[in-house]
Amino acid sequence: MDLLMKGGSIIGTGVAGLLAILEFTRGKRPDKIETKPDGTTVVVHNNIEVRIDSRMLDLLQDVATREAVEKFAQKSLSIPDVARVVISDGDADGVELGKVDQAALMMPALEDDETLTETSQREVWLRIVVSAFRDGYKWRLSDGGEKPFTATMEDTDFVNSVMDGKVSLSANDTSKCLIREDQKLGPSGLSKDVTVLRVIEHIPGAKQMKLI
Template structure:
């Protein structure tokens, strides 16, 4: 398990004695944990678990030093040296970037999202303003559970005497003031446009189909299996030439395009495997192709 720290600081006249009402603090800390978990799920996949702990209280305004630790559930990921520490560092960078992005949007209507250079997307607002941001930050900033959690983190600013909350991340410090409260409301509109992100994912095989147009049933290790389209023609060619055989439970390490769209008022998500980077045999029962 890898870990790092960042500081959350609430400031204002009512905090001059370095104390804060637990009724305000506790929901905000729970919400911060939920926000980090949502960001981890969206950017690192369901296989990555994040824990946020309050390490210490420091004087000066009202500061909370928070420890963020994480681990990949799947043993196959744990074998990749350095991956966990990198994931935590990336997560905190994404979290900080997301907070800054939300402050920039300022509650304006998101008209559409369009793909940009690899790893980036352009957000277009209803007033014509646009910005290019990392796909991961856009994905978190437009995720309803992540936004609802972050709204509660800044909610203490509604109290008299609390003027700012600062997120001191390893790479930057983002300060939110009471005038920014409306920008952090959880209502987000992304219209009918498609948001596409590309990221590595790990699946275990549930069932396969090699008929044209049929999807594979794969598991991320949490929740029900999902249907996934395989667009890696080289890999499909290997399978059709009987160069690759599978068994239930085998592991696939892939590069995956995730597409989120508005389907009649409901969020729909499609998964497409662009590249099968590695196939690991977990056991050797009869092949699914037999």
């Protein structure tokens, strides 16, 4: 006997989609999560990528939602004579879950030595506080906040332009950059690494004050 359920919409994402991504990861934590500027998130598991709505990521990380999914799996898949459960969002193809999929819907436990990583990319205006051209040294940048931060510069074309004298840097320069932020949560706490992937636009600072 099969059990067919119609899943409604949760914050713009389907229940079937939520269960599908859990089935994809088999209940394990993804190897990598990367948030894109277009509102989607790439989830990497076992070297396979899938793209989901970023709001789906909020559901995957929401404890109450995961507890509800776990409770649903325990109840629906334990019904006698039910071989599988099919969840469908409207006219979309449904997700089929069998008893072997129950473990994939359980909440994973956080190991003491486990490190969680979330990666995102965005475009931002930055002011160069300190530039560094030696390998292993980081640049010191400011986004207008209270404190400057360090970042790894990976735009070799921009660095070469500076080294060749094609671009001059001064204390008042501002650059529009595409950056990647890698946020990590581990036993030692929360940390963040910033990488400048590309300098999109470089605006030299004013050399003298405008009086008129």
